[in-house]
Amino acid sequence: MARKKIALIGGGQIGGTLAHLAGLKEMGDIVIFDIAEGLPQGKALDLAQSAAVDGFNSTLSGTQDYKDIAGADVIIVTAGVPRKPGMSRDDLLGINLKVMKSVGEGIKANAPDAFVICITNPLDAMVWALREFSGLPHHMIVGMAGVLDSSRFQHFLADEFNVSIEDVSAFVMGGHGDTMVPLPRYSTVAGIPLPDLVAMGWTSQEKLDQIVQRTRDGGAEIVKLLKTGSAFYAPAASAIEMAQSYLKDKKRVLPVAAHLNGEYGMKDLYVGVPVVIGANGVERVVEIKLNDAEKAEFDKSANAVKELIAVCKTLEPSLA
Numbered sequence: 001m002a003r004k005k006i007a008l009i010g011g012g013q014i015g016g017t018l019a020h021l022a023g024l025k026e027m028g029d030i031v032i033f034d035i036a037e038g039l040p041q042g043k044a045l046d047l048a049q050s051a052a053v054d055g056f057n058s059t060l061s062g063t064q065d066y067k068d069i070a071g072a073d074v075i076i077v078t079a080g081v082p083r084k085p086g087m088s089r090d091d092l093l094g095i096n097l098k099v100m101k102s103v104g105e106g107i108k109a110n111a112p113d114a115f116v117i118c119i120t121n122p123l124d125a126m127v128w129a130l131r132e133f134s135g136l137p138h139h140m141i142v143g144m145a146g147v148l149d150s151s152r153f154q155h156f157l158a159d160e161f162n163v164s165i166e167d168v169s170a171f172v173m174g175g176h177g178d179t180m181v182p183l184p185r186y187s188t189v190a191g192i193p194l195p196d197l198v199a200m201g202w203t204s205q206e207k208l209d210q211i212v213q214r215t216r217d218g219g220a221e222i223v224k225l226l227k228t229g230s231a232f233y234a235p236a237a238s239a240i241e242m243a244q245s246y247l248k249d250k251k252r253v254l255p256v257a258a259h260l261n262g263e264y265g266m267k268d269l270y271v272g273v274p275v276v277i278g279a280n281g282v283e284r285v286v287e288i289k290l291n292d293a294e295k296a297e298f299d300k301s302a303n304a305v306k307e308l309i310a311v312c313k314t315l316e317p318s319l320a
């Protein structure tokens with residue numbers, strides 16, 4: 001059986017980390033595409049030279065030619081610009097929409113059978129646009145956000161309770177922005193929902209509310225600290241988890257930006273919801289029961305994504 005092929009479009013901070021993780025986990029051979037000449041070649045060579053020490057078998061290469069992504073099983077897209085302090089993800093829309101156009105056309109012409117994971121921000125609108133430009137079936141293209149937002153929530157909860165992060169399960173839905181929807185009722189420590197833990201005195205409602213807000217601001221907190229770019233280790237790890245579920249047909253239930261066609265009362269929209277990812281891509285959208293307050297928050301978040309999609313349509317007439 002031939003090795004799998006992983007194409008990374010964008011070889012910057014997240015792209016380089018993705019290549020490293022994909023190599024260490026022996027997910028397959030790795031091609032890094034980037035418009036910056038020499039950058040993907042340099043990173044590929046550096047990483048290939050780490051294989052002797054870490055003992056992994058992956059061929060790594062860098063390219064400026066979309067032809068080299070032909071036959072990719074999985075494509076992870078991080079091409080574009082990240083935030084600087086003071087910027088919101090939405091401020092990136094104009095520049096990154098143009099990038100999605102060239103990436104979508106490159107995928108359409110060279111690797112139309114791949115499972116595509118988009119990370120470029122503003123996430124939900126960019127994955128919608130990338131789908132339009134690439135023409136891929138909706139179930140074969142998703143956005144990475146919910147896994148990252150949930151892992152941030154898990155980290156803050158494990159810290160607050162002083163328990164292993166392995167026993168914390170957390171759930172964040174909605175768009176990857178200020179309106180994202182962390183769901184305490186569906187977040188647990190060893191199966192015990194957060195509202196029960198408040199009742200048990202493990203934390204206060206006030207502290208939990210602060211953690212929820214810190215989760216929403218999780219990306220901005222890191223941008224402010226780094227000053228020159230945005231988070232890359234946790235975003236890369238999150239996308240790798242999604243890619244593994246596809247490549248190994250694990251059927252993980254993961255929150256991702258997925259296409260909605262009536263689910264949650266939304267149509268032709270990409271937004272964060274739980275889905276099953278297996279060998280057929282998005283195999284099922286899981287519709288959980290939201291209470292009125294959660295549904296109102298989800299609708300608000302979905303509407304924020306709809307507004308961004310409307311802006312995309314005005315900027316790029318071919319999307320209208």
Ligand code: APR
Nearest residue numbers: 010011012013014034035036078079080081082119120121
């Ligand atoms: N095609 C291919 N690569 C491109 C293009 C393009 N049209 N335009 C820019 N790039 C490359 C840049 O050359 C750079 O190497 O995308 C890479 C982006 O890397 P970084 O600037 O390091 O950004 P990173 O932190 O990896 O984030 C990438 O993911 O989380 C989001 O908000 C983040 O939108 C940003 C993206």
